[in-house]
Amino acid sequence: MFRERSIIHFNVADFAVAVERMCDNSLRRRPLIIAPLQAARAVVYDMSEEAYQDGVRKKMALAQAKKRCPEAVVVSPRIELYRRAMQQCIKRVKRFSPCFEHGWADGHLFVDMTGTHRLFGPAPDVAWKVRKEVRNDLGIAPIWSVSPSKLVAKVASRVVKPSGEYIVGAGEEEAFLAPLPVSLLPGLHWWERRMLDELNIARIGEIARLSRQELVIPFGGRGDFFHDTSRGIDHQAVGGGARQDSTFCYDHHFADDTNDQSSVRRAVAAMAAQAGAELRDGGRAVRRIGLRLIYSDGLSAIRQASRRVGSCDDTVLRDMALLALERAWRRRTRLRSCHLVCDRLHRRSPQLSLLSMLPEQQPVEENLLGALDTIRHRFGKCGVQRGCRLRAAPYASPGLAPMTSRNMTSL
């Protein structure tokens, strides 16, 4: 049966700034930069529109940002606060659709309203209601856009940023995109932007005029992406994407850049536990865990740990994640965030193992995990955490000496 999709994209421009200003009204009067104050080589986490207009950008060195916008107030990021604010936004959306997708405390939220019109009315009306509630209750006003795909909804939000709304009807996608600059297309690599520039292509409509074959010549395998994207063709599901298909992803942003071993290992272990709980919920097991570390200077490192037999046991996942950490963490530079990916998933077999565990141990471990999951379901993900003693890692890294006050200052 024909079903036209209706997707709402909510976006709170400069989410961290909006949350900080919501908590402290005095911050509304001046440009605001959010960056870790204690970090030696701090970079900008987020900035207000005024600071942006002065040339401040995300990931820019704080010292440089301060030079560009000397009157800006600088505050330290409060990641937990942003996460809680994001949860409040999600709570208001959940009432209208079970199918939604959100970033990690970044103010982006996609909601698939397809098929809900008889219950809640047209999608623009739902978007307006949610925005009104979020504005009244939280004091932040998200941009909203309605379109038949995630891609077009995201571009529409970018068009109206920092405030406003946009409705693009099904069948109007190509006409809507055609006059827009190519820089508004999401997912472009830097070299692709340069290539478009060299080809003197400034508008999305100019890409849409080229055939698939013509686009393959400059962009190779990405030719199809340009062909579909420039025409507004995007069948990506909301709430699906990578997670639904083959991966579970988690992010942890450190409030301040850190190279404290115990806090990094604690964060990685917590993500592994979260993954374990969600895998058990979905009746799945994982065979590989990857970890991406992002350093405060913007460089990153990715390593992984895998096993032959899949597992969803917290202890096993934690050991895999810590092994990946051990392999990835090779520099002395402080860490900004880490990103954990569980892939190579498979369904958990209901077949019991005959030999892998002593029969008297198996129920104890399973019962414990079951009890933890029950508590988390009732009281939230942070309702209970499994305690563990994290040994000091015998890192093979020659560059990573034990932290002392002396070499900390030299970092």
Added chain:
Amino acid sequence: MFTPPSVGRLAVGGAGCPLLVGTCGYSYAEWRDCGFYPATSRSADMLGLYMRFFPIVELNYTWYQMPRAEAVQRMVTRVPADFRFAAKLTRTLTHERSTEWRSELHRYRQGIAPLGERLATVLIQLPPDFDRSEAHRYYLAGILDGLQGLPVAVEFRHASWAVDQVYGELERRGVTLVAVDAPAIPSLFPSLDVVTNSDFFYVRFHGRNLRGWQSSNMQKKFDYDYQAAELQEWVAGPLARMASHSSRGYVFFNNHVRGQAPRNASLLQKLLQTRMAEDERCSGSAQ
């Protein structure tokens, strides 16, 4: 099943006032479910299908978002020259008023500019909390001044505006007072057939779902199916009276739920055609 009536002007009353019947909005997924639009039609096709049934539409998306000239231009090119639009004023000027309303109004005028001759009127629908306080009177006067040169209709939702002084001022400004058919709620602006602008009158049928009106759910609020007898009362009474004082009339159905609006609009068109045929027969036999 919907049977397309002949599209054109319908006349009521002896004066032969042209009457254009349409609906509030045209892009509803549920109109596909109820058979008004073919099951495979896309949103972009809906206006083209809609205009086969009705000669005018009330644009309600302009309430949700500030109209953009390029999008309006694209829409205008898809309709014939005699098709008309009533454009609702954006919510940031009616329901979420801010201190920057002057610039918003300027943007609005720019946005609807491509409608040109096709613009039947700008509809200012004011919220229920917009009472006749001094501040609100000044604000409304400012909005009307800002829309000078455009045909304008005002719908009040607060009963305090139902006074002769208001009708007099609207008449002086050449602004149409919107007549409504809605549930009888004391605080709501009453259903009146006062004509304040001889150029055109404007009627909105919201439905008479009292319980739905009091809920915050739009799907309940506008869930009402008018019976032929209820519409016949309007044809014989208020519509005929208003038509005798105006040179044109616009009638819109807002009960969009389950495709009731297009169904009722078609029914009204038929009733008006019957009435017109009867009038012609009477005048023929009198001669």
